[in-house]
Amino acid sequence: MELPESIQNLFGGDNTKAMLATSGLLLIILGLAAYFLFFSAPTESSLTVKVTNDSGQGMWMAKVSLSAAGQGENADSGNKLSVTTGRDGIAVFGGFQLARK
Numbered sequence: 001m002e003l004p005e006s007i008q009n010l011f012g013g014d015n016t017k018a019m020l021a022t023s024g025l026l027l028i029i030l031g032l033a034a035y036f037l038f039f040s041a042p043t044e045s046s047l048t049v050k051v052t053n054d055s056g057q058g059m060w061m062a063k064v065s066l067s068a069a070g071q072g073e074n075a076d077s078g079n080k081l082s083v084t085t086g087r088d089g090i091a092v093f094g095g096f097q098l099a100r101k
Contacts, residue, residue, distance in 0.1 A: 011017040
């Protein structure tokens with residue numbers, strides 16, 4: 001397989017050098033993409049939850065946010081879970097009490 005002549009000319013017309021350089025560049029790009037996708041922790045994630053009664057009718061919405069440790073006010077407290085709701089009461093998710101307003 002030969003690269004286009006314009007790319008080969010960047011490396012003195014040597015197709016082998018051009019192939020190695022192109023492969024190396026692609027490897028660096030893929031490595032950086034993998035790092036940012038899999039190894040860097042998100043600073044905050046949020047989920048909007050719709051609360052329904054037993055018959056399936058929507059009652060109210062809650063926004064659940066998780067902030068990672070080491071960011072701002074949560075630097076010393078570890079991960080922090082916060083819940084914002086539009087009404088008074090207790091927010092329960094999966095049988096666990098998340099917040100009380």
